[in-house]
Amino acid sequence: MATLPVDDLAITRAFGPHLSARTRGNTSDEPERLVKTHCCFCGQQCGIQLKVRHNEVIGFEPWEDFPFNRGMLCPKGVKRYLQGSHPDRLLTALQRDPAAPSGFRAIPYAEAIESAARAIARLQEQHGPASIGVLGGASLTTEKTYLLGKFARVCLKTPYIDYNGRLCMVSAGAANKKAFGIDRTTNPWSDMVGTEVIWIAGSNVAECSPITTNYIWQAREMGAKVIVQDPRITPIARTCDLYLPVRPGRDAALFAGVLQLMIENGWIDPAFIEQETVGFDEVAAYCRGWPAARAAEVTGVPERSIRQAAELWGTARSSFLLHARGIEHHSNGVENALGTINLVLASGRIGKPKSGYGTIVGQANGQGGREHGQKCDQLPGWRDIRNPEHRRYIASVWGVEEQDLPGAGVDAYEMFRKIDAGEIKGLVSICFNPKVSLPDNQFVARALDKLDFYVAIDFFLNDTAYHADLVLPGSLQEEDEGTVTQVEGRVIKINKAVDCPGEARRDWVVIQDLARALGRPKGFTFESPRAIFEELRIASKGGVADYSGITYEKIERQMGVFWPCYSEDPRTGAPTPDHQGTPRLFEPGSYNPVAKGAGRFYFPDGKARFNVADYRVPIDDVSDEYPLFLTTGRVVSQFLSGTQTRRIGPLVQHYPEPKIELHPRLAAKLGIADGEWATCETRRGAITLRAMVVTTIRPDTLFIPYHWPGDKSANRLTVAAQDPVSKIPQYKVCGCRLRRADGPPTYAAEREPQQ
Structure with a gap:
């Protein structure tokens, strides 16, 4: 079965003419009704009110009562209503x-x-x-x-x-299962506000989950210190207290180095570790092989920054750690996620007020979509x-x-x-x-x-x-x-x-x-x-992800219900129609059906598990032939493979084409100016895109967003290596090389001005 020919520009050509009137706000009809619902994009699922007239969504109003976003929306949420009447909508x-x-x-x-x-x-x-x-x-x-x-x-x-x-989240899910016996963020986001330190590992929250950024800002206004770990100085990193510019694929080594410093300096909770966990001795023995100097050499993060991170995290009385695909999209993504959990468990703060751990979900139903x-x-x-x-x-x-x-x-x-x-x-x-x-x-x-x-x-x-x-x-x-x-x-x-x-x-x-x-x-x-x-x-009912006590009516009455939510008390078997759900996991004295009262964590003995988070060199790493790191990710105006957002005119106008992001030092070395065409090549193929010269990326790293198809697809370059446990692909690192292109690629040549 051969593929059909696809005009790569056909989708883009369809945007402007169809959406121009709406984009100008030229919708004079008043809505017949407002429908309270949620954004169709990322896992934050912000509340929104859709304006409906003549069986068409014509706009939106903020839903200020919904507790997560309180009416706030990102650029994608603001424009999401424009997709419904696109001429590409399948009608037959x-x-x-x-x-x-x-x-x-x-x-x-x-x-x-x-x-x-x-x-x-x-x-x-x-x-x-x-x-x-x-x-x-x-x-x-x-x-x-x-x-x-x-x-x-x-x-x-x-x-x-x-x-x-x-x-998306399977590496985090596998790590959560290994460590906690349950796969869910531990706390509502509101618990960030008032915490002392927030560590964000591998998540460009400002572009990928902007409303989460607001919680971090609120926490910072109340005195929280913010640590950001990423190869790029993302928008949230520009104002953070400590930036950790980790080399792609070296996150587990960083976590081991930090934990070793916490152990050396007594910045751990021995009583919690003894009473509530198992496996710490094996992890401590592994971390002894990661003194700060070695961790700095492998990760590219200055030793003084590693020491500062350990002290900020280790001495805090409350804390919140968040991570996303930046540490998960690796052939050792599960180990990376376990490295973060080891820091959380060693601190002894999990289950305490204003202290949480969570994975930032990428897709609209990334959590529920893997539970059932x-x-x-x-x-x-x-x-x-x-x-x-x-x-x-x-x-x-x-x-x-x-x-x-x-x-x-x-x-x-x-x-x-x-x-x-x-x-x-x-x-x-x-x-x-x-x-x-x-x-x-x-x-x-x-x-x-x-x-x-x-x-x-x-x-x-x-x-x-x-x-x-x-x-x-x-x-x-x-x-x-x-x-x-x-x-x-x-x-x-x-x-x-x-x-x-x-x-x-x-x-x-x-x-x-x-x-x-x-x-x-x-x-x-x-x-x-x-x-x-x-x-x-x-x-x-009776599973770890127990939804049996949740009803449509309860969801609407409470504006959401945190699972697990039981229809019967797991202790007595008595009906519990009024069970409100479980906003916070692992609180002292909390009950779970796996431990049957023996402890807080979802194992028969009720104890959390430390796991050795082994560092491994990425598959298809940098080499003499491919000396640069390639990493991929999102931009604020696009989502996943772009099926929806590449059909929303204002979002396309915001970021119409993918670009290769590189540091000025690397650009000067290769003779590539900002806006010029450059070709990135890996062992699987090559693509030619405009260069975007920025100071907010490591000089040894390139970044390409992945939302476009065909000749513009970053995933022509990425390696199909997978984590052996979660089977998540290693999108976030592979060896590549870059050169100045002789001219525009075929797909763009027709749009180049004549000389």
Whole structure:
């Protein structure tokens, strides 16, 4: 199956004319109603009120009562309403037709569903249930992710389901599970305000999660010291108290060096370590190999700064540590995250007032999207698909035999290796754009072309869907209702604002229509997201991620409910309809069902685990041939693979093209001026972009944002190395080289002025 031709400029050309009137604020009609809901982008899930008229979202109003953002929004949130009426919105199903100008022709929705079901059934009859793979998304509502996991395992009976959250928080999740036995941020963000020190490791909060920046600013106004660890002087680092300019891929070494200094100087809590944890002696023995001088040599952070960080963190009475993809997107991402947790546990402050630890979630439902069944090794409630007891319980909820549930599958990238090897013949994807978002994405494109059949469900024809045989029109966030779990662990409600246009359908309806067309409708006859959530409540009951006490009404009454929230008291089994949820984990005297009263942490003995956070040199590190570090990330006006934000005119105007960010010293050495074309090359390929010469990056490091496809895609360059535990890709470091380009690349040549 060959890919269809894609004009890389087609999407960009569509922005301006369509959105110009709205961009100028020329919307004279008053709204018929305001719908309280949430932003469709990052894991903060800020509250917003959408203005609706004639079944169209025409603007927004601040929702000042919602406790997380109090009406504040970032540039993406302010402009998110502009996507709904974009001309690229899928209004019909599409069937592959190379003879058509676009490569597709419109077909009736019902015909497309029947055609997809016939193709899936044919492949499964010929090659078995496991010949079909399913890829989901961490921006889907929790109801959809639950249904998708059930669809894969009950309807398709395939083990091969995973999701694009594999590219997001899985290293943090694996580390949390190893250390705490539960995977959730420990505290609401409001606990930052009043803390003494905040450590931000590998997170450009000002651009990736701006409302979090406001909490940090509030804390700073009340006297908090702010430590920022990053290869770039990000906006939050420009005013921090201590900046740690770590070399890409060296974070675990930095944490080991800091912890060693804390141990040497007595800046740890021996009583807490003795009473509440296990494994400290092994960690302490490992850290003895990381004196400050060695840590400085390996990390590139001055020794005096490492010592200052250890003292600030070690002597504080309260603290909050945050990290994100900067330390997680590595082939030792789990160790990096464990390194932060070791600092948190050694301080003894976890569970105390104004002291917390958390991972900044990237995608809209990055937390809830991995708790209830679309992850390759998990069943609803954060249950383990390999655990017989967990399997039996979920099988009883789903009305199937335990032995009929497939076992664990593989991660999203490994699924493409199986496609390449011919083991997976067909693919169903929903709200996932792996051709842009996966590393070494030219391999991904080649694998897609090997599929016998591919059906994509989405609201825009994303870059990956150009490889599809069928495209089914799904729903935007504002066209459906459901729940998501935001960065703090707060379950919130998305409210429907408008109906799906044309023949587009809500995603959960599309999934159920496929089950019906396959002749396997049992368990897929839900009439609403609420009905799906009611089954999810039962399925999650007794799991670590227990949502059984959460209802739509409780969410709206409390403006969100922190899980776990129990329908029955885990101590007595008595009904607890008024349980308010768990805003703070691990408080002294708190109860959890795993320890059954024996302690605060989610292990049978109730104790947290120290884990040796081993430093390893990154795979595909710098070398004589590739002497520079390449790192990738976001810019404030774009999001993930850009499927949505590259269709919002003002956001495109803010940052229309990716650029190569480099230090003036490196630019002078290579003879590259600001704004000139430069070519970055790795062992996998090369791309040519404009140079952006800045003083806010290490002289040995390049930065390229990853939101663009094709010849502008940073993931043409990245390496497909993965963490052995979490399977997260190593986006944040690989060896590269840079040179001045002879001229503009092919995609840009037509826009260059004539000399």
